Amino acid sequence: MAVENAALKPTLLDLYRTMTRIRTFEETAHKEFLKGKMPGFLHLYSGQEAIAAGVMSVLQPDDYISSHHRGHGHLIAKGADTGRMFAELFGRVDGFCRGKGGSMHIADSSLNILGANGVVGACVHIGTGAAFACKHKHRGRVSVIFLGDAATNRGTFHEALNLAAIWDLPAVYVVENNLYGVANCQRDYMKVEVAGRAAGYGFPGVTVDGNDVAAVREAAGQAVARARAGQGPTLLDCRTWRHWGHFIGDAAAYRDPEEHKAWLKRDPLILAADLLRSEKWATQADLDRIQAEAEEEMLAALDFGKNSPLPGKEELYTHVYTG
C-alpha cells in the first residue's frame, strides 16, 4: 500500500473507523439473520468496505450516491444512522423506509442517497439522472454510482454511460468488482476487464485496488475532481472480494477456497490496520478502541432497530402516491 500523502494520517484513521463500523454492522446483521430474526435477503458488504469508505471520504454531504442490493456500506459511509438502518432491516417503522423497503431498498434521502435497489443495473440510470440534476440544477455537486461487476453487462450500463459521456455529466461510476455475480466468475460473463469498458464511451476507466482504502480514496478523488470541474464521467474498476456468499445462505461453493484465503489476507481492514500501525499513526490500542466503539454502537443500534414497532397495517396503503 503506497501512501504518498502524509495528510493521510488522520484521514486513514477515520477511514478505518468507517470500515470497522461497516464490518461490525454486517457481522451483527449476519448473526441476527442466522438466528432467523430478519426477514428477506441480506447481501453483506463485508470485504468491500474500502470502496464505500474511500469514495465517500472525497464527497461533500450534498453529493448524490446511488447504490445497489449490497448497499449497507454505502449508507454507513455516507453517514446514515445505524439504528434506523437496523430498524429497516427488521421491517420496523423507524427504518428509513418505515420498513417498506428492507435491505434491498435501504436509503437515507436526507443524505442524498438515492437508495439501494433490487434491480441490478437500475442504479446506473438513477445516478446518471442525478448527475443530470447536478449539471443543470445543483451546480458543483457530483453523483456517484455504485454498481457490481456483473451489472456492467446490463444494457442500462451502456445507455447510461453513453449519455453521461455525451452530456459531460458529473458522474463517477464505481464498479465494486468482487469478480462474481452470484455464482459466475467475471471471466464467464465478459471477455474484457471492467475498466476497459469505459473506452466504448470515450472517458477514462481506471483499475483500482479496491481493498486499499487509500488507493480508492486517491482514485475517487481524481474522478470526483474531474466531474466537479465539468470534465465528465470516470469509471473506476475497484477490485475486491466479498467475504461471504452472494447472500446469507449461499455457501459460495463455486469459489476456489485458495483464492478465497488469499483474498481474506488482503482484507481491507487488515491492510489499513497494518499501515496505521507500521506508520505508527495508531497503536493497537487505538484500533481496539475503534472496534469496541463500533461494537457498542451496533449493539445499541440493533437494540433500537429490533425494538422499533412494526408498521401499522394502514402503512400498507400510504406512500403509493405523494400528498
Place this chain on the structure above:
Amino acid sequence: MAVENAALKPTLLDLYRTMTRIRTFEETAHKEFLKGKMPGFLHLYSGQEAIAAGVMSVLQPDDYISSHHRGHGHLIAKGADTGRMFAELFGRVDGFCRGKGGSMHIADSSLNILGANGVVGACVHIGTGAAFACKHKHRGRVSVIFLGDAATNRGTFHEALNLAAIWDLPAVYVVENNLYGVANCQRDYMKVEVAGRAAGYGFPGVTVDGNDVAAVREAAGQAVARARAGQGPTLLDCRTWRHWGHFIGDAAAYRDPEEHKAWLKRDPLILAADLLRSEKWATQADLDRIQAEAEEEMLAALDFGKNSPLPGKEELYTHVYTG
C-alpha cells in the same frame, strides 16, 4: 478503390448488378410513394447498396441475416423476389408477409432472412439468437446482423455483443454507419467511433469504406470466415451515407449540403462503375444494359405488387397464433 484480387472481375459485375437492382427498386418505390400510392413509412436504402451487396456476396444461401427499418437492400441482395417485395410495400396479399408487415417488417424466411424490424436495435438480439442456433444446431452457418449507427446506443447492442463474445457465436455485426440517426449526427450521440465499441466485448471492430463494395466484400469475407471457423464475432463499421432523408418526407435539412454533395460523388454505384470501366471489366454498354434490365425488372415487379389483391378481412385474424 484498391483491388487486389483479379477474381473480383466477374464478382464485381454481379455486385454492380445487385446494387443497381437495389437502387432501381428504391427509386421506383420512391416515385410511387410520392404519388401517394404507398401507405406507411419508407426508409430508403439508396446510397448504402455496397454494404448489402458486398456482405451478401460472401454468404451461403442458408446463412441467416437480420435487418432493420431500412431493409429493402438486404432482401434484394439475399435474393428475394422484388415483385413480392412491392406487393408487401403496397400491403397486398402476395407480399412476403401477406401485407401484414409492410416495409418495416419485410422478410423472406425461405432465404433465412429474419426480417426487417420496426424496433431499432431489436435485430441485434434476433440475429445473435440465430447465431446461437448456428452454433448449436446449424453448424457451419453464420448469422449476419445489419444495424444502423444510432442503434449501437441501445442497451440491446451491449447485451447481445457481450453474449456473442462469451459464447463465441458465429455472428457478424454490420453497422451501416450513415452518420445519422434521424436528425442527429453520430458525434452528438457518441464520443467514440462505432468500430471502437467492439473493444468493450473483446472481439475485433473494423472500420470499412461502406461505399466501396469490394472493400465491404473483403472485410465481410474475413469476418464471416472467422465466424465460420468458430473464432467468434466481428463488428464492421461501414461508413456510408443515405441519399435521402430518414424516411420519405424528411428533407434532411439537418445535414450539411456540402457534405451531402461530397458523399454523392462517392455514390457506391459510381465508384463501382468507374472501376469496372477503368479496369475494362465492363463497357458503358454493359452497365447500361444492367441498368435497363433492372428498370425492366422493377417495372414488372411494381406491376405485380400493385395488382396483387388486398388481403381479405379475415386475414386480420389469422397468424396471431400458429396452427
Place this chain on the structure above:
Amino acid sequence: MANITMNYAEAVADALKLEMRRDPDVYVYGEDVGKFGGSFGVTGYGVFEEFPDRVLDTPISETAIVGTAVGAAAAGMRPCVEILFMDFLPIAMDELCNQAAKFHYMFGGQMKCPMVVRTALGAGMGAAAHHSQSLEAMLCHIPGLKTVIPATPYDAKGLLISSIRDDNPVAFLEHKMLYSLKGEVPEGDYTVPIGKADLKREGTDVTLVCYSSMVHRCLEAADGLEKDGVHAEVLDLRTLIPMDKDAILNSLAKTHRLVIVHEACLTGGFGGEIAAIAAGEGFDLLDAPIVRVAGPDTPVPFSPALEAEFLVNAPRIIAAVRGLLG
C-alpha cells in the same frame, strides 16, 4: 382568458412552454425533440426555439431516457421526457414501472418522482405492428403511476400542465391521429384535474365509456344513434389512473346500460377494469350485459385494408349499442 384555435400538438407544446417558463426545473428530452422539432412536430411548435438549452436530443436509449428522468426527478428536477412511440415504452418498462412508480413507496415516502413520460399511441398511419399499439392497460396495473390520456386540445393542454405539476410520475398518452385535431384552447395557464372524467355528451339510454381517439368515434356514434332516437351519453375518462369511478356509476344510474370502447386489443385491455367496477359496485344499476367494443386480439397489421378493419369505428359502436338495446 381568450380562446385560440390550435391543434392537439400545439396544445401540448403550449403546456410545455408555459410550464418551462414557470418552473426552471422542467426539462424536456427525447429522441430528435431538439432542432428537428420532434417526430410528430410537438417541440417544433416553439418549444425548442424558446428553450434550446432545456430541450435536449438523446441517443436511441429508451431506458436511459426514462431511467435518468427517475434520478433527475428524485434529485429535485421535473423532467418531461418523450418516448416517440408507445410501442417502445416496453423497452423502458423497468424504469417506469419498477423505478419511477415505486420510488415514493419503497423508500417509505422519502423520495418522490415528479416526472412525465409523453408518448404517442394508436394506429391509423399504416405504421404496422411496432408503431401503432395502444398499451395503456400495461401501465394501469402499476400502483404509483398515473395514466393520463386526453382526447382534445383543451384537455391535452390542461392535463399536461397538471401532469407536470404533479409530484407523481405520469404517463401522458397522446394519440398520434389526434395531433392535427383542432380545438378551442384558452390562452395562458389553466389546468384540467387528473382523475376527473368529462361528460362529452349527455344521454339517457346508454353510457359509452371511452378515452383518447375513441371519444370522437363515440361522439360520431352518438350522433348516428340520435337519428334512431337513442340518446347515448359519452363519458371521456381522460385519466385512467386514477379512474373516475363515480362518474361511471353516476352515468349508469341514469342509463343502466354500459358500452366500453377502446382502440386497444380487447383481451386484457382497460375495458376489463371498467367492466369489473360496473359489474361489482354498479351491478344493481345494470339492466343489460356489459359490452366492450375494442380492437381485436391481433397485432396491428400494415395493410390499410386490414388496419381499417382493426380500428374501432362509429358503425361498430352503433351496431353494438343496437345489439344491446335489442
Place this chain on the structure above:
Amino acid sequence: MANITMNYAEAVADALKLEMRRDPDVYVYGEDVGKFGGSFGVTGYGVFEEFPDRVLDTPISETAIVGTAVGAAAAGMRPCVEILFMDFLPIAMDELCNQAAKFHYMFGGQMKCPMVVRTALGAGMGAAAHHSQSLEAMLCHIPGLKTVIPATPYDAKGLLISSIRDDNPVAFLEHKMLYSLKGEVPEGDYTVPIGKADLKREGTDVTLVCYSSMVHRCLEAADGLEKDGVHAEVLDLRTLIPMDKDAILNSLAKTHRLVIVHEACLTGGFGGEIAAIAAGEGFDLLDAPIVRVAGPDTPVPFSPALEAEFLVNAPRIIAAVRGLLG
C-alpha cells in the same frame, strides 16, 4: 404410469429433462441456471447434471436472454429460458411483447417462435417491491403470447411439457411460494392442455375463479365455507391466455355467483378480464355483483407485517363470499 411424490420445482425440472431428452433443440439458459442449479433450485434437480452443454449460464442481460431466444426459435430451436424474478420481465418486455409475440403475425405466418420464458412470481418471502410482483396481467394483453400459470406439481409438469412443444411463445409463470409444494406427479411423459381450466373443487353456491397460489387459498376458503354449509366451486384457470371462457360460464350457470381471486394488485389485474367476460356473455347467469379479491393497489412492502396484509388469504376470501351471499 406410476405416480411419484415430488415438489413443484422438481416437477418443473422433470418436464425440462423429459423434453430435453426428446428434442435436441430444447436449450435452457438464464442467470445461474448452470452448475449453481438456479436461484430457486429448479435446474439443480438434475437438469444441468444431465445436460451440462445445453443448460447455459448467462450474464445479467435480461433483454439478451429473451431477445436471443426469439432469434434462436425463429432459426429452428426451442429455447426455454429463465428470468429469475417476474419483476425483471419488464426489462425484456420489448423482446417478449414486440418480438416473440408478434413474429408469427407481422411476418404473415412465415416465421414462428417456439420458446418458453419461465419466471417466478409472487410475494411471501419478504423480498419487497422488486422481487415479489405478480405481473401476469401485463402479458395477457399481448396477442400472440400464451400465458400459463400452474398451481400444482402435476399441472406444472404437464403444462411445461405442453408449453415447450407449443409453436408459440409461452410465458410460464411459477409461483415462488409453490416451489416446495409437494404433490403426486406421473412418471414420464404426459401433457396438460394449454387453455383448459381445471375444476379443483365442485360446488353449487359460488364460483371462485383463481390461479397460481390463490388456488390453494381458495381451496382453504372453500373448506372454511363448507362448515357454514356454503358449497364453493374452485375453478383453477391454469392458463390465462388462452382463457377457458366456457369453464367460467359453465360454472356460473351452476352457481350464479362469481368471486375472482388473484394475488396481483386489483386495478388493471387479470380479474378485470374475467369480470368483463362474466358481465358480458355471462350477464344473465349472474345473480349478484361480481366480487374481486385481490392484492391492494400498492407495491409489495418489505415488512412481514405489511406483506402479510398485502397477501390475499383464506379469511379474506371467506369474508368476501359471506358478504356476497348476504
